Amino acid sequence: MEQLTVRGVCKRFEIDGRSVEVLSPTDLTLKAGEFGALIGPSGCGKSTLLRMIADILPPSDGTILIGGHEPARARREHEIGFVFQDPTLLPWRSVLDNVRLPLELVGNSARLSGSTPQELIDLVGLSGFEHARPGQLSGGMQQRAAIARALILSPQLLLLDEPFGALDEITRYRMNMELLRIRAETRTTSLMVTHSIQEAVFMADRIFVLAARPGRIVDVVEVEVERPRKLSVMNSPEFAAAVDRVRTSLFGDALGMLDDA
């Protein structure tokens, strides 16, 4: 069953009275429990697409369904978790209070089926840092807290906008493995925007490759690497094949040319 359906969704902005198409009509689907990745150059509309799915930005046209419902309803019912590139923690709150924030906003109707804040803090590996302020944590640890916050209401869909884009490569690999481990436990359908081909292939079941001006999906790559994945799968022929396919879709025949046009 399709957890996420995007049909003919496009986005146009008015700039100086001219209509600029940021994203051409786009289709994509994710089944329940699947992990999708959106990869493409800057300005290809991947963050815009993610924000339209999250009902943060309205699409200019097209249909989005999350578990069969409109994004507005899914958002109101807290079925969408969102992780930003910037951890976006409230600096005056402790880790625990940041993770608890969604529960506070929902109030008494908080679903009981979800995990407790402490369970999620343990899950993302922040045990012992419950009472630390965000300013006392490294970027990777802050992002762990942000992931815990995004999962606290047990959403059907987890959207991640370049969550590890600001981290160094070593921390990023570690966070990739952590996120795979967390997801293996929660089985939340996920869609992640990334700039890294390695990260996309390592994390995703399906990669949507986008091109810019106008933003559009130019290829959909199924990743056949089996789970659970360890860093060693990066040496497998399936991994190399997927990386090669994504790279070719991104750069076409211009591979090796210094041509940014």
Add this chain to the structure above:
Amino acid sequence: MPDVRRVVLPASVFALAILAFELAARAGLTPVTIAAPSAVLAGMASHGGLLWYHLEPTLLVAVTGFLLAILLALALAALVYVVKPLETTVMTIGTVIDSIPMIAIAPVLVIWMGLSLPMRLTITTIICLFPIFISVLQGLKSPPSTANELFTNLAASPLQRFRLLAIPYALPYLFVGLKIAAPLAILGALIAEWTGAERGLGVYMLNAMFGLRVIELWSGVFLACAVSASAYMLVCLFELLSITDSGRRGVGS
């Protein structure tokens, strides 16, 4: 120890300046219009009762006017935050009012309200209002765009967004405004007294000026500076107590 240096260096410069005045006055190098600091202190000690008699109404006006300005500024900033189209209008009117020299409209307020407590409070409140209002409004609008998107994603109500996001983000900005406004409150009270009053530090200083009583005049100056600096430090203390996250103190200053 940059923190210690930040306090010690300016304090030593200040102490040296006072010492230089003292030595110059004792050596007879200063004109009669400059009193020796020791003479000023002695004069203040012997006229303690009279000084307090004049200081009390000034403090009353400054503190009450300051608190009124805070209440008004908070209400106005919240209103403009909620009703966004009001912002341009309020800012324009505020800038115009704020750019009129208070000493110029004080006489108008006097013929409207007489030489009264409400008149003195009005002058003090107007002078303090705008810096606090501007700071708070800027603070209410300071949450980063992703924080606003997070609250959208969490389907927060407008009230929750205001209470849990905008207000905490505005708190450090409030203190920036209060630090500007606290000394202005003393200034406002003094200006109001100069337009005419029976009691007050401003009256005391005017009388000393016209009577060429140098030591009394300098006592008034010293007292006004001391009260002004204390008001500023009191605001800093409140900031220290209410913002426990040191990284968020003194934003924009």
